[in-house]
Amino acid sequence: MVEVKKLTKEIKYSTGIFLPIINDISFSIDKKETVGLLGKIGSGKSTIALCMLRLIEPTSGEIYFEGERVDNISQRKFRKFRKEYQIIFQDSSSTLNPIYTIEEQLREVFLYYKLSDNNNVDKKIDNLLEEVGLNPSIKRKYPHEISTGEKQRVCIARVLITNPKFIVLDEISSSLDVINERKIFDLLKDIQKKRFVSYLLITHNIKLACNYCDRIMILSDKKLKFLSNNKVQEEELVKHFED
Numbered sequence: 001m002v003e004v005k006k007l008t009k010e011i012k013y014s015t016g017i018f019l020p021i022i023n024d025i026s027f028s029i030d031k032k033e034t035v036g037l038l039g040k041i042g043s044g045k046s047t048i049a050l051c052m053l054r055l056i057e058p059t060s061g062e063i064y065f066e067g068e069r070v071d072n073i074s075q076r077k078f079r080k081f082r083k084e085y086q087i088i089f090q091d092s093s094s095t096l097n098p099i100y101t102i103e104e105q106l107r108e109v110f111l112y113y114k115l116s117d118n119n120n121v122d123k124k125i126d127n128l129l130e131e132v133g134l135n136p137s138i139k140r141k142y143p144h145e146i147s148t149g150e151k152q153r154v155c156i157a158r159v160l161i162t163n164p165k166f167i168v169l170d171e172i173s174s175s176l177d178v179i180n181e182r183k184i185f186d187l188l189k190d191i192q193k194k195r196f197v198s199y200l201l202i203t204h205n206i207k208l209a210c211n212y213c214d215r216i217m218i219l220s221d222k223k224l225k226f227l228s229n230n231k232v233q234e235e236e237l238v239k240h241f242e243d
C-alpha cells in the first residue's frame with residue numbers, strides 16, 4: 001500500500017554544511033494496517049511524514065503508493081494522490097480556521113475536490129459529523145466554541161471527506177486527556193474497519209502505540225533502529241526505546 005525506500009532528508013546549516021535529519025529510512029505499510037512510529041522529541045518523525053506526503057521534498061530515496069512511485073513526479077501530478085493520502089496534525093486549533101464555522105470549513109473541502117453538488121453536501125456533512133461521534137448541530141459553531149476533543153473529531157471528519165486510503169496521525173492526541181485519547185483512537189479503529197484505511201501513528205506514547213499498532217518502528221539517531229513484524233508488548237518496547 002505505502003512503501004518508503006532509503007529516505008534521507010538533509011538540511012543545509014548556516015555554516016554551509018549539509019547534515020541529515022533522517023537517514024536511510026525504509027519501511028512499508030499494508031492495507032488496513034496501523035504502524036506506529038515512535039521516537040524522542042526532534043528525532044525526525046514528522047520529517048518522515050512530511051516527505052512521504054511531499055509537503056517537504058526528500059533529499060533522496062523513493063516513495064511508492066500502491067506500487068506507483070510518487071517522489072519523482074511533479075507536484076501537479078501528485079495532486080491526484082493528495083486526496084487519498086492525508087495527514088492529521090497535533091494541533092487541531094491551528095488546522096481549523098477561526099473565522100469560519102465548522103460547516104463552512106467542511107463544505108470548502110467538498111467544493112475544492114468537486115466531490116458533490118451543493119445540495120448533497122448538507123446531508124454528507126451531517127453524516128460525516130455523526131460518523132465521528134458529533135451531533136451535526138455542531139456545524140454551526142466556530143472552532144473556539146467547541147472542545148479540543150471535538151476539534152480533533154472535526155479534523156478527522158475533514159480528512160474523511162475524500163475517502164482516504166492512508167492517514168498519518170501526527171501526535172494527534174497530545175493535547176487530549178487520557179479518556180478522550182482513548183475515545184479518539186477507538187473511533188479511528190472503527191473507521192479503519194469500515195473504510196479499510198491504513199494509519200501511520202506518530203507518537204512518543206509507548207502505551208498508546210502498543211495498544212493500537214499492528215507493528216511498531218522506533219526512530220533514533222536519524223535511523224530506524226527497531227522495526228517489529230507484529231504487535232509488541234510494552235515492556236519489550238520500553239527496552240528498545242531506552243537502548
Ligand SMILES: Nc1ncnc2c1ncn2[C@@H]1O[C@H](COP(=O)(O)OP(=O)(O)OP(=O)(O)O)[C@@H](O)[C@H]1O
Pocket residue numbers: 011021039040041042043044045046047048171
Ligand atoms: N527546516 C528545518 N531546518 C532545520 N532543522 C530542521 C528543519 N526541519 C526539522 N529540523 C530539525 O530536524 C529534527 C527533526 O525534526 P522533526 O520535527 O521531524 O522531529 P519530530 O520527531 O517530529 O519531533 P517532535 O516529537 O517534537 O514532533 C529536529 O531537530 C528539528 O529541529
Ligand SMILES: [Mg+2]
Pocket residue numbers: 045046047170171
Ligand atoms: Mg513532530
